[in-house]
Amino acid sequence: MKTELNAIQPKVVFRGSLFFASLYIFKVGLYLTGLIDFSLLLNLLGFTAVCLYFKHKYLNKLYRTIAVILTFALFYHDSYLPSVEQMIAQRNNLTDFSLGYIVEFIEGFINLKMIFAFILAIIILYFSSRFVRVITVTYVLIMATVVTPDDFFKNIIDNDDRIKVNENFIATKINKGLVEQRGNFTKTNLQRYLETFYEKESERKIDFPTHLRKNFKPFNIVVLQVNSMSNKDLYVHNAKEHAVLKRFDIYLSDFNSATTDKNEATLRLFDAVCGQKSRDELLKDNKNCSLFRALEKLGYSGQYLFDRKEDNLKVAKFLQEKTVFPQAKIETKEKPNQLLSTLNRIDVMYEYIEAQRLEHNNQMFSFLRTTLADNVRSETEYDLILKNFLLNLDKFVDYLSGLPNDTLFVLIPADGSALQGDRTQLKGVKEIPSHTLTNVTAMVKFISHKQRASAINVTSPTSYMGIAHLIKRAIDGNIFYEDNVMSNLALTEDLSQTSPVSENEQAVFLKFKDRFFYKGASEDWTQYTE
16 A cells, blocks of 8 residues: 555655745846846746756756756856857966956956845745745746846946047048848848958958149158057046047047957058958958058158067068068167056157157158057056056157148057956957957047147948048148148048958957847857947
């Protein structure tokens, strides 16, 4: 009889778990604040699985172990953390981090408020379990995610903190010539959009003049590429209203640097006569697209200087193999840094000033490159470097203004510092060229004794081709000629636009209908959440 009773007893029992009920309610809360994604079907199955218990002791232990592992794997799946493949691809970068940085990263990554919220959820459920069925409440909350949008609470609590740089200037935004974004957010549509983008970009080219006007007034061109200074960096460090940033004439405030690799950013600038290329095409010989070659044909000489000594040999050689890049390096005097004293590198602005004191050229293209956040892990340290750079940039503009020769000065940030990180990409990592890393403000200033009209902010999406277009128009329009009346508005009218697509060795990133997506070398398209 006893054997018969045992035979009819259920082998599996369904009962709630206070810990896992709290965990899933906690996940719903994270979803509603926009901190994680939430797969309804998987979470329903996952919660059901952890509520099942086997009568057999050892079988139950094995099952519970597997269920717990899968529960936390599902938590990782729903989070915006990088995929396992991406983490493996970044292992070499992670091993380069110092112990101090790893400790700092863990402190920044572990949100103590969320831990306390989870503990509070357990306490509340413990006392309320006497009055309500915890399992039922948990199922109801999980099902409620179907009709409740993510960011539900976040949209109520948060204020609008969108980055706006120099918003008081006249703005132009005419979205002409951009690739049309059709269909829903499917992998096929995203891939088709990317292929169409590169196909259209391959057909674009700026035709520079073949000769100068007889009354052409020569001017120098100085391009300063600044690594680690995105729009987000300017916003976070309260630098967007700095006095020197208000001294420019043209602002391209939705400029896409298209990569987080500083060498590839330089290469894209020097290939700016043509449309944006895929990374594979970029690394081929593209001398026909060279901006400097177009300037050489008009009588310009060229010189360059990187702030890292080794770059002046290795990187310059790399660029000279891929495109037409200046051969002459600005000679340095190895004097102590006076403008960028916080950087233990060559001070490119100071060295340019010293070189100009020895000889005054009328048609010289000078490319300078400096970095603000290499090996910088502290936001406090970066803040000091950024503010110091802007002060010295102000002095540099003063110096250019005092030269007898007219100068077209272009400032192009190449990427962001990555010191904040986001929900998809770890702090200090730039493997995915995300919007916060590549969205920058390029600035142009016409330096002469003539005062120009009010500055203009171009808010349409632009990239390096827009810079080449402005330089071409400045030459075509004889911008520094005494009787020239070309306004900043005329210079920027119908300026070349480029859809925000970025790419580096690890990933491709794009914006599609106001959402961001990325994919690695062997991965499918995934939504990028900031």
